[in-house]
Amino acid sequence: MRLSISHDTTYHYEDQVRASIQYLRVTPHDSERQHVISWQLKLPHPVRAQLDPFGNILHVLTLDEPHDTVVIGAHGEVEIDEHREAEHEDHSALPFLRSTSLTSADEAMREFAVQHCQQRRDRAALIDLMHALNAHISYLPGSTETGTSAAEAFAGRQGVCQDQAHAFLACTRSLGIPARYVSGYLFTGDDEQLASHAWAEAWLDDAWYSFDVTNCLAIAERHLKLAVGLDYLDACPVRGVRRGGGGEQMNAKLAAPPQLRARAQ
Structure with a gap:
């Protein structure tokens, strides 16, 4: 495409x-x-x-x-x-285990991650986590600000794509899995529109896999990546x-x- x-x-x-x-x-x-x-x-x-x-x-x-x-x-x-499910890189993924002020998981988020993933640390577990976060944090433009943390959005149960991505990063890192914030564009095929967008990637089986919490997509088939980072501030x-x-x-x-x-x- x-x-x-x-x-x-x-x-x-x-x-x-x-x-x-x-x-x-x-x-x-x-x-x-x-x-x-x-x-x-x-x-x-x-x-x-x-x-x-x-x-x-x-x-x-x-x-x-x-x-x-x-x-x-x-x-x-x-x-x-559109069909590639993972991307490989030579750089270490370990820096993406580090939390930031925007992506720190509180006790409620750590319990939420364990509840939905149990002992699993694979792609299927993170897909379940993605769907659970989509249901927990309703997409509502204007409900948060750029400085809203993952814990605040999680507690308030509403936010935008930035907040949903931050929450996914917080939960995933709390499980010991490196994860990073992604900024870019999303092509919405239904109405043929482009939109600025944010999603997440997690390091599994020596590759980066995408998780778009907002749209519950585990393959970035209509996403154009611009930048990655520990959180929004690194990649905006x-x-x-x-x-x-x-x-x-x-x-x-x-x-x-x-x-x-x-x-x-």
């Missing part, structure tokens, strides 16, 4: 920003499951690509001149292997700091051109 992405994000500020730095993880890389045919960033000025500690392609956009608008564009085509597409500017408004335009939607069916 070939996916085409056209994603433009515009940030408007109430007052002039004196200076800003944006950390951009909006460029996919080749893997066993996806092949980047073409990809281009449209930024206020050219920026050199580098790799972050997790192997993500990172661009650091620094604006030293006063500005009240920043436009970030990402456009390209990626071929997805855009993260930055600025001096001045006051309030901020963000507008995003994400689409797949009609001719490439058809190729993705």
